[in-house]
Amino acid sequence: EFLIPLVGNCIKLKRVNVSGCQATDNFLKAASVLTSLISLDISGCRAVSDRGIKYFSDGARHSGLFCELNIAGCKNISNGGIISISQLHKSLRSLNLNDVDRVSGNGLKHIFQECQLEVLKLANLYRVT
Numbered sequence: 001e002f003l004i005p006l007v008g009n010c011i012k013l014k015r016v017n018v019s020g021c022q023a024t025d026n027f028l029k030a031a032s033v034l035t036s037l038i039s040l041d042i043s044g045c046r047a048v049s050d051r052g053i054k055y056f057s058d059g060a061r062h063s064g065l066f067c068e069l070n071i072a073g074c075k076n077i078s079n080g081g082i083i084s085i086s087q088l089h090k091s092l093r094s095l096n097l098n099d100v101d102r103v104s105g106n107g108l109k110h111i112f113q114e115c116q117l118e119v120l121k122l123a124n125l126y127r128v129t
Contacts (some may be wrong), residue, residue: 004030016040025052032059039068053081061087072098079107086110094119
């Protein structure tokens with residue numbers, strides 16, 4: 001994966017946008033150590049799953065700086081990934097879940113209970129009632 005060395009060599013990155021790229025769970029694991037990261041856009045990255053979101057959330061929650069996540073159109077993320085995202089509750093301010101088809105109200109309740117979001121995008125979540 002060509003993206004993994006990118007984050008390994010640029011440890012002071014603040015914003016990363018790999019939307020539509022072939023980012024995987026291993027990329028998110030590598031990105032989880034970026035202690036200066038404040039924004040990550042992985043929208044449309046279909047290879048990312050709940051496991052990658054957990055890797056990333058476990059690392060990012062320790063930085064306290066991370067505040068913006070866009071996972072719109074990530075088709076392999078479900079309620080398990082959303083629960084992992086809720087661990088970022090102390091710093092997360094903006095979350096885009098548009099077209100994340102596998103998310104339901106059960107996953108979203110963790111976001112609503114834990115996070116103090118300023119921006120939340122939920123378009124086309126057909127499992128949410």
